[in-house]
Amino acid sequence: MGPSLVFLLVLLLLLAGGGAFLATAASTDTIVPGKGMAGNQTLVSKNGRFELGFFTPGSGIHYFLGVRLRNMAEYSPTFWIGDRVGVIDLPGVSLEVFADKLYIKEEGVSLWWSSVAGNGSSSSGGGGAAAVLLDTGDLVVRDQGNTSRVLWRSFDYPGDSLLPGGRLGLDAATGTNVSLTFKGFSHNGSLQVDASRRNGFVLTTDGIDSRGVFPHWMVTSEDNGSSLVLNHPDDATNSTEFLQFNLGLISLMRWSDSTAGWVARWTFPSDCKSGAFFCGDFGTCTAGGGGCECVDGFTPSYPDEWRLGYFVTGCSRSLPLSCEANGQTEHDDSFAILDRLKGLPYNAQDEPVATDEDCRAACLNKCYCVAYSDESGCKLWYHNLYNLSSADNPPYSKIYVRLGSKLKSNRGLATRWIVLLVVGSLAVASAMLALVLLCRYRRDLFASSKFEVEGSLIVYSYAQIRRATGNFSDKLGEGGFGSVFRGILPGSTTVVAVKNLKGVGQAEKQFRTEVQTVGMIRHTNLVRLLGFCINGNRRLLVYEYMSNGSLDAHIFSEKSSLLSWHVRYQIALGIARGLAYLHEECEDCIIHCDIKPENILLDEEFCPKICDFGMAKLLGREFNSALTTVRGTMGYLAPEWIYGQPITKKADVYSFGIVLFEIISGRRSTERMKFGSHRYFPTYAAIQVNEGDVLCLLDSRLEGNANVKELDITCRVACWCIQDEDNDRPSMGQVIRMLEGVVNMEMPPIPASFQNLMESEDSGIYSEESWNLRTRDQLTSSRFPSSF
Template sequence: MAAATGVHRRHWSGWRIGGSSHFVPLKVMHTSGGCAARSLSPGLSPAKRAPLVFLFLLLIDGALLAASATTDTILPGEGISGNETLVSKTGSFELGFFSPGPGIHYFLGVRLRNMGHSPTFWLGNRVVITDLPGASLEIFGGSLYIKQNGASLWWTPSPGGNVSSAAVAVLLDDGNLVVRDQRNSSLVLWQSFDYPGDALLPGARLGLDKDTGKNVSLTFKSFSHNGSLSVDVTRRNGFVLTTDGHANLGTFPDWMVSSQDNGSSLRLSHREGPNSTEFLQFHLGQVSLMRYSEPDPDANGTGGWAARWSFPPDCKSGGFFCGDFGACTSSGKCGCVDGFTPSFPIEWGLGYFVTGCSRSVPLSCESDGQTEHGDTFAPLDKLQGLPYNAQGEMAGTDEVCRAACRSKCYCIAYSYGHGCKLWYHKLYNLSLASRPPYSKIYLRLGTKLRNKNGLQTRGIALLVTGLICFASLILIISVLLWRFRRNSFAARKFEVEGPLVAYTYAQIKKATMNFSDKIGQGGFGSVFRGTLPGSTDIAVKNLKVLGEAEKQFRTEVQTVGAIQHNKLVRLLGFCVKGDRRLLVYEYMPNGSLDTHLFPEKSGPLSWNVRYQIALGIAKGLAYLHEECKDCIIHCDIKPENILLDAEFCPKIADFGMAKLLGREFNSALTTMRGTMGYLAPEWLSGLPITKKADVYSFGIVLFEIISGRRSTKMMQFGSHRYFPLYAAAQVNEGEVMCLLDARLEGDANVRELDVLCRVACWCIQDQEDDRPSMGQIVRMLEGVVDIDMPPIPTSLQDLMEGDEPTSLHDLMEGDESDVYSGS
């Protein structure tokens, strides 16, 4: 059935049945019940017509199903036109002719299909389409063509060879439009990812693509400025950002890109699997990783695109961070100069300022040539240096300089401090200084045309507006006072010792850009990254207040709020708003230990880093057990609760299950808490627990640091095949190298490996009294005291009777990758 094209169409004009000589006119409409036949051959009787109707409807349904199943492909000789779109297989992206806004011409682009505020990734060199019904995208001879009323406006290079006649265009699920051979889908002739313009989707790359031979870079072009972003192969993850010929060097973070072909190209990473709501945006002088921020229904917030990462990182770095007519204040925040407002208020509210500010009142010279009142010039002083891209002008006085600017409608500012300087079109790099010396320029502002006969009406309108504003102000102040008192009362219920700050919900929301950058998720709730005034990075845990969560919140505040140690994650403050409970911590850039330790998560940590992590955890636990005013039992030591700073130094986190034990007590009878696999035997037996329960958990974590694999998971062949069992046997035999993470390829200090293995075995002894204290463990790891050979715990000996493994190879018989699995 030749009419079944690979295009998502709005209407159908007819179907061709069988050979070319049998064409039956038929019009099909989209209705709530499916497709309806409008007319058939009028010469047939109703009795003879019924079987044909049934046959035609079957054929129509089959054709529609075929079309809907292949809407991601344009076949040879076919295309899309007008407002038709091509849809990727999963429905994530669509390709078509779109307009950036009302009254603007159309361009070919790809956008997210099911998102109301989707950006558009423009293709075809942004060829302007003025007649949408006459526009089409076709594939012929292996090349794509953008046409308008039959005339070709743009086309891809001809591939040549024998593939041209069998080439198809396919919109992939990652947003990449590819032209490839129909018989060999791996043979890509052209792809839009090689021509990204000013935006890059996850999975696309910058730099040299050896498969296609293209050296891909991002570009920005406007009527007055241009720039590019390209890979710098001389530095790891390095890039060069060029603006009007001025270069600036930057570095992408490791989590954002992956190096390809020995650093000659960088691929934009997917976050936690393919995520089409994230992309790299290159605007003039700034590159940002954009992510869609969902609206906060409790705060009546508005969703929008927020910058998760930017370079330059803040407005104090200069350049174009605050956009045109945006100024960087001494506090590090962006603001619009007088007479201007944010061009995109939602983006500004989410912390993305590069789109800049727009005039509140147009210039008189731009208002149909009417200059009844003319344009005014307002001083913009206390500037730190002059704005970007000044133009010199010959003028002997300030008045002559001003007149020179006034004579050009595109001149928007002038300065006569050091000769006559003019600025055209836009003002960039405005920075307000906190102390002299200051620079001063005069900014051109428009003046509204006034109706001489309407002054009285205008006065009345101003009076009414003033009264409304005054009443609104009183109402707003009353509401703010009520909310302040309520939040203050709620915060007083959680007063603790120590330097904790009771943050307001508005402060937390602003710091996290409306909770847009989620960095963690668990049964307790979510964790978001944020930045406090002064560029202090934070992590905000948003607890689900259900059941134990309220108790965990109080425990965390009362426990960690009163202590400070360099091996404990610092709790900066908290927030209580209604049923919301939020905890504010220092931000740990390298995340949790488990994301670096286990093979499915990341590359291997070096042995030296592993040993220092083990020693750091031990020092943190020793402080909790032996140096605090009250002994604190953490109760949930595991890799997920060990966080790493920028230098991979460990800090213990998550005290929601902690137990405070007075110095006069040795044990506490408590309900079981923690994570299965890391629990000491006394937990499972219902016996009173002591600080030695943390020691047992620490021993299990040591096994995982040594092996780089989960030791809390039973091994593949039977419950007796448990890694700590095997490790204890090998330590007693003096064969510790076989316990080392195979990815290290034996690159470890054998003495330190033996020490760590012995300490781990001592920690997992069945009886609490047989386990060392954390203070003793610190001295063992520091080499201050010798370590005797640990016995194999009785529980493990019982498991080993009758079926002792002879080697690690025996335990891994079959498929090594299945022996351990993360939980």
């Protein structure tokens, strides 16, 4: 093999790295004094998932120390470490440990070193220090003689991204206040914990603050709210997530195998109407906040991400500026007017010139000037354009955006031929597309014509649903009637939950019930149906997305952050209002038939919304009951379900009473365990309420932190709701007035079925059948107090 061929092969190998990493010579698993990591080596975590090395962003020439996902280097983001000290000559660079500090050295000169936690004393174990990359992606310097003693960790200096297990806020062990930071050409920002709010944070951009709250499922609050830890994904073995901080926007990114890209699972701000930076650099929010577009002369930087509804990556020039292309000092770049704007973009720089022509010239003379405005004095924008938003109504603002000189077309013969060719191609393509859409429309119209739906529901195509859900890649949960997936509506940034019904026969009945029931109701405490899809045997429902998931995940799980009593009380009130609307305010009384924590969803403010109307029964106002087969969930069923008696809206009231006890106690009412001398929690609760000892019913994790008056009222309401006879239970309208303290309540009696259960327990003959198979003869007829 000749020397020239060898050189060519080596060159190809170097280029194959894509600029991300230069020809890794080898990998190591630890860095100890006297044995550093060379610039073309990597440090690999024990599980093989992460690697530390010197990487370069994009096609730059500088390399920085960072961590990335080892098995997906082509797509992996880089989690930068330290102050981002750039190096060029990788063979002359090394990462070394000396004493108890970590150093980056280039040709023997120290460029960067780690700080030391605690008092800065040297290692006490006598074995010196070592640097190790943990399985979480955290680079730590620790004492070799006492490996539990960490001297420094990269998670305390996370830069602009945070891996699961990483902390924001005060680290009690080191005293470090950890925050995310962003540094751009002329902008900077930070993300810090707001300890005054539960899961709160402050996002600062060039000194301007905006405040938000992380979803409950995303972070875990520690140290009385002074720090937040990013949770691992529920399916951590198959999912990869990280928190990404961009200028003015923060996102939880998740890898999607179906789209081979990173998808934003959560963002703040959540849309372009509420966030100046949502559409990214040179992206503009369309009038009414309908979505993001690139300004003329620019295209999406990452089209795949834009198709998935993640716009923060912004837009890039279609053609470079003349000064960027060839270093000219005299510029012939053009400007395109951008008018009908809602105010001026972010971070304008005042230029002291006298005329409009001087303002234009001032921008042209600075290669980094990207736009100017001469409306009220001369204003220039450098490097970036953020916060572009179209306005519906005047007054309007306008700016002039700088375009590459080649965008000015030469109107010659060749140009005309190109235009004609493009127009002709577009005409043919449009005709073909119109035929395809017409056929699809007629097919979908035929499939959906048998459904009469009231309200403003949207009929989606199956292709739209597939694109919105990333081919059903992000499952939120699964129930008896099908699975629910997270998605983003096509052409918008609206996050939705898509229910894919299963079982053709049952699904058809389920589908008709949900569409006809939910499609015509609107209430703050009822989940909203946005649209549906019919495709062959497929039936799909598109709902608004609830970022905090279902109630059961918050009151029963030890892993979730603790809901305060105030939040629980407001959730109880919200459920009651939603049920009251169904029972008393709809044109037809709607009985839900399956009230349980799994069917209560929580939005980002923990406002409860009742969902899953597949069980619902609609009753005309001339009817007060309906005979049905048993439906619902054992443990929440009213006695009349078990005995085949007529079902009324009071069946929902009973289920609500059981849910109230679970909200109060933080435990399943059907748990088989001892509560004092009782095995069924509602029995124990009814006795304690009558004895006036309600604090013992409160979730022990709250440590008695509750409004005792509200707790007593809520416990009494729960006991009234679970009375044996439906006539002894209050209506949901009465429940609301009781919870709000508008009416006085008498002490509720202990239901007769509970008393019989207590006698069975006392005699030692308790069995599950003594509760589930009780007879109607055992029920009392004590009437509902007239004071209601």
